[in-house]
Each structure stands twice: as C-alpha cells, then as structure tokens.
Amino acid sequence: MRTDPEGHGPVRFGPPLPDDGLPVLPELAGVLAAAASRAGPEPVGAGPALLDAARGYGERRGLPAAPGRTALAPGAPALLTALTAALDGDVLVPRPCAAWWAPSVRLLGRPVFHVPTPAESGGVPDPYALLETVRRMRAEGRAPRLLVLSVADDPTATVAPPELLHETLEAAAGEGLHLISDETWRDTLHDRHGTVLLSPAEMLPDRVTVVTDLAGSLLPPGWPAAVARFPAGEEGRALHARVLDVLTALDARVAAPVAAAAGYALSEPEPVTARVAAAVRVHARVAAAAHRAVVAAGALARPPQCGRHLYVDLSPLAPALAAHGVGDAQELEDLLTGRLGMPAAGGHRFGDDLETPRVRLCTAPLLGDTPEERAECLEADEPEELPRVGRALNRVTSVLDGLRDDARRWESSR
Incomplete structure (x- = not known):
C-alpha cells in the first residue's frame, strides 16, 4: 500500500508471494487435519521432528546443516526481521528485489540500500555496483553489514548465472558482509536440465544464511512456515542463538498443525x-x-x-x-x-x-x-x-x- 493513500509516495508494503493457484494437495491437507487437535505449541525455532525434516531437505540439495544450525518461523518475513535484528549494521539489497524484504528491515528502523543488478538477471547485485555502493556508504559514515540476495528471483523470475554469483560473493566477502540467500524459488526452475542454480552457501559456507519460505513450492501461502539454515562455525552458532532470542520475544512459532504439514512436505514423499x-x-x-x-x-x-x-x-x-x-x-x-x-x-x-x-x-x-x-x-x-x-x-x-x-x-x- 502507499504511505499516503492520496499520493504516489514510498511504498510501505508490497504484494504477497505469487500463489500457485492450485487446490491444496489432498495428502497435505490430511496431515494438517490430523494434527488439528494438537493443543500444545510448537517450540520456538521448531521441534526435533520438524528440524530433522528441514535438515534432510537441505542435505538433499547439497546444503547440510550441523546440529543447532536450523530454525523455522511462521513465514520468511519473521526470519528476515529476526536476522536483521540480530546483525548490527546497514542492509543492502538488489534493485529490484522481493517486495517483503524492505518492510522487514524498515520495521526495525533500518534503512535499505539498493544496488543495481546486471542486465541479464535479477536477484544478485552487479559486483562492481556493490563495491561502489559499499564505498559510498562508508564514506558517509554508514556501516554496511548485511547483503540479501536471491539466485532464483522474485520479482524478475530469473536465475543468476554462477559466474556472476561468484564475482558478487567475492566482492561481498572482501567487504566483510554477511549474506542472506533467499532460496524460496529454488525448487521452481522451469528447465532443471538447462538452468544451473548454485546456492551462495555452497561457495561461502561460513558466511551465508539460507532462508526458504515453504510457500514457494511446498505449502499454501495461508500456512506460513519458513526455514533458516545458519552457517557452520562460531559465527553461525551465535547468530542462530540471537535469532532464537528474537523469535522468542515475538513468540513467533509455527502453528502445530502447520508444523505437521511442513514436516511432511519437507520430507518430500512421492x-x-x-x-x-x-x-x-x-x-x-x-x-x-x-x-x-x-x-x-x-x-x-x-x-x-x-x-x-x-x-x-x-x-x-x-x-x-x-x-x-x-x-x-x-x-x-x-x-x-x-x-x-x-x-x-x-x-x-x-x-x-x-x-x-x-x-x-x-x-x-x-x-x-x-x-x-x-x-x-x-x-x-x-x-x-x-x-x-x-x-x-x-x-x-x-x-x-x-x-x-x-x-x-x-x-x-x-
């Protein structure tokens, strides 16, 4: 919606993720219905069964997570808000970017700094533009700390080529940035054999947190659940703990019936x-x-x-x-x-x-x-x-x- 309903000023909130428009999978609906009588809450960050399913989902994609390096929340915006709160400093995003990124950051009173993307794809900033933006921010006394990107992108529906991703990650690492890789759409490639998708976490395993909203391919958007996979090492351990603190303060738990459906979907039965x-x-x-x-x-x-x-x-x-x-x-x-x-x-x-x-x-x-x-x-x-x-x-x-x-x-x- 607009900031001023009568004008065309800055947009405070964007449209939701694109829905798949299809009926809910009957087996998925059955799992949710069977869990509807659960009265107890799901633990903050998710319980053991759901965490195991999420780790298995990541491992099948070449993204194994050490114990204590995975958390779930009721939607990706809650995870990005918690990650932004847990990491000090300014946030950079590509231009254009997913509509929910900027509101999640601005909710905390943080500005968002946009970096242009190259002509061939969206989701990943041009590496030279990234370096120039970081240089200008520091010259103005800012403290760039966090870069959010998406290899499989909303809104442009493109997939960044590996060579561009490598150059951008090299630039980001050289500037000491932590990266959040939004991989919500990674399972929706139109041509799996003709499109190469690499996760930034495969290239920088100690510096990338992967966030996946399950509404991208596994759950209806009305059943909010999202996974965060944190880096290995001490930094990842500390970040995971700080994010759980924020989610606890917000009481941001996945609803128990949704947790059951998410666990079923993440285990990827036929x-x-x-x-x-x-x-x-x-x-x-x-x-x-x-x-x-x-x-x-x-x-x-x-x-x-x-x-x-x-x-x-x-x-x-x-x-x-x-x-x-x-x-x-x-x-x-x-x-x-x-x-x-x-x-x-x-x-x-x-x-x-x-x-x-x-x-x-x-x-x-x-x-x-x-x-x-x-x-x-x-x-x-x-x-x-x-x-x-x-x-x-x-x-x-x-x-x-x-x-x-x-x-x-x-x-x-x-």
Missing part, C-alpha cells in the same frame, strides 16, 4: 514431489506463453526461468501510457489491474524507481476461476491451450496490443 513437478510444469508453460504475448506487444521482459511470475517493462509503450494519464508505476499498476482483471503489481513495490513503468504479472490468475478449472491444468499436456487459459492469455495480448496501437497512433500524429 505425492509432494509429484505435485511440485506438476505445478512447476504448468506455471512454466503458462509463463512462457505470457512472455511471448508481452514481447509481441512491444514490451520488454526477461524470459522467466523460475517461479510463477514475470517482470514486464513497458517503457517502449511510454507514449501510449502518457496518453492514458500513466506517469508512474503506481498509475500503471492501477491501469493494468483494471484492464487485465488481475493483479499487476508496479515495480516500485520491488524497489524499482517509481517513474519506471514496470509490473510483475503472476500466472496463477491465468489458470482459471475455480479450483476445479485450475486443477484441470495439472492434467493437461498443454495447459496454455485450455480454452479458459487461452482466453486469459488473449486478454493480456489484447490489452497490451491496444497500448501498442495507441503508441503508434500517438507517434504518427506527431
């Missing part, structure tokens, strides 16, 4: 892995179709590589937008949300400049209007060809084509 794979396939195909539509209409967007969204830059259509009274990202959000009949969050919500006409479009609203319609997408070989999905994609094409035609008319009348 029904869970099959659903994750099916959901990724559906959203990958629909995202690719949406990308073709927006590019054909003259807008700019990197090809989506992960997640359930894509990030669209409508700068080439600026003349038409101006003719419609659109002068910033908030006005673009208002226009497209109304015309598309679905959320189109402006880029300013992700730390981009308000004046730049960018939006994040999510694929879930394109899948259908009812749970039954959306569930049918899971069984379709080509979900983007289903009639209702095709109509939704055609609406995107029609709206953007209309803006492109308006831009051409505006140019020809000059």
Whole structure:
C-alpha cells in the first residue's frame, strides 16, 4: 500500500508471494487435519521432528546443516526481521528485489540500500555496483553489514548465472558482509536440465544464511512456515542463538498443525514431489506463453526461468501510457489491474524507481476461476491451450496490443 493513500509516495508494503493457484494437495491437507487437535505449541525455532525434516531437505540439495544450525518461523518475513535484528549494521539489497524484504528491515528502523543488478538477471547485485555502493556508504559514515540476495528471483523470475554469483560473493566477502540467500524459488526452475542454480552457501559456507519460505513450492501461502539454515562455525552458532532470542520475544512459532504439514512436505514423499513437478510444469508453460504475448506487444521482459511470475517493462509503450494519464508505476499498476482483471503489481513495490513503468504479472490468475478449472491444468499436456487459459492469455495480448496501437497512433500524429 502507499504511505499516503492520496499520493504516489514510498511504498510501505508490497504484494504477497505469487500463489500457485492450485487446490491444496489432498495428502497435505490430511496431515494438517490430523494434527488439528494438537493443543500444545510448537517450540520456538521448531521441534526435533520438524528440524530433522528441514535438515534432510537441505542435505538433499547439497546444503547440510550441523546440529543447532536450523530454525523455522511462521513465514520468511519473521526470519528476515529476526536476522536483521540480530546483525548490527546497514542492509543492502538488489534493485529490484522481493517486495517483503524492505518492510522487514524498515520495521526495525533500518534503512535499505539498493544496488543495481546486471542486465541479464535479477536477484544478485552487479559486483562492481556493490563495491561502489559499499564505498559510498562508508564514506558517509554508514556501516554496511548485511547483503540479501536471491539466485532464483522474485520479482524478475530469473536465475543468476554462477559466474556472476561468484564475482558478487567475492566482492561481498572482501567487504566483510554477511549474506542472506533467499532460496524460496529454488525448487521452481522451469528447465532443471538447462538452468544451473548454485546456492551462495555452497561457495561461502561460513558466511551465508539460507532462508526458504515453504510457500514457494511446498505449502499454501495461508500456512506460513519458513526455514533458516545458519552457517557452520562460531559465527553461525551465535547468530542462530540471537535469532532464537528474537523469535522468542515475538513468540513467533509455527502453528502445530502447520508444523505437521511442513514436516511432511519437507520430507518430500512421492505425492509432494509429484505435485511440485506438476505445478512447476504448468506455471512454466503458462509463463512462457505470457512472455511471448508481452514481447509481441512491444514490451520488454526477461524470459522467466523460475517461479510463477514475470517482470514486464513497458517503457517502449511510454507514449501510449502518457496518453492514458500513466506517469508512474503506481498509475500503471492501477491501469493494468483494471484492464487485465488481475493483479499487476508496479515495480516500485520491488524497489524499482517509481517513474519506471514496470509490473510483475503472476500466472496463477491465468489458470482459471475455480479450483476445479485450475486443477484441470495439472492434467493437461498443454495447459496454455485450455480454452479458459487461452482466453486469459488473449486478454493480456489484447490489452497490451491496444497500448501498442495507441503508441503508434500517438507517434504518427506527431
């Protein structure tokens, strides 16, 4: 929402994580229902069974955690708030970045310093821009301490190449920064064989805390649970203890029924892995179709590589937008949300400049209007060809084509 409901000032809070739009997995719902009668609270940071499941999940991804180096909280924002509170100093993030990062930091009265990302991907700052930003901050008497990044990125839906990640981590380590790697979307790669994803924790095991919101691929967003994996060594031990102190002060516990469902999902039985794979396939195909539509209409967007969204830059259509009274990202959000009949969050919500006409479009609203319609997408070989999905994609094409035609008319009348 805006700081001033009548103006277009700084955004205080952003949109939620993109939903998958699909019915809850029946086996997952059954586990939650069976645990609904649990009256006792889950321990702060999670109990032994849930911690074991979380460690196993990490180990299968090449990220083993020593005992006492894992904690869970009711959502990733709670973990980032606790981590920021536990680490003194200023926080750096890429531009753009996930919409929930900055509010979690600003809640503690800390400023957020944005660092540009390179042209090919989002989520990981350009290493030279990072070094320059840190230099300027120190010259101004600031104390840069923490860098938050995401290799599989929301909002840009891109995956940072390993060579860029290596250069950025080398720069961050040289400046003594601790890193938080948001790996919420790591299990949603659209092409697992053609996309290489490396965790920063594989490169800097003693300096990286990994945070994963389970709403990325394993749990519905209404069942909040997130995992933090802390570094080995004394620094990781101390950070884990300080984060648990903050979570205790906030009484930030995963609800017992959600903890049961999270433990089941993190253990990755066949029904869970099959659903994750099916959901990724559906959203990958629909995202690719949406990308073709927006590019054909003259807008700019990197090809989506992960997640359930894509990030669209409508700068080439600026003349038409101006003719419609659109002068910033908030006005673009208002226009497209109304015309598309679905959320189109402006880029300013992700730390981009308000004046730049960018939006994040999510694929879930394109899948259908009812749970039954959306569930049918899971069984379709080509979900983007289903009639209702095709109509939704055609609406995107029609709206953007209309803006492109308006831009051409505006140019020809000059």
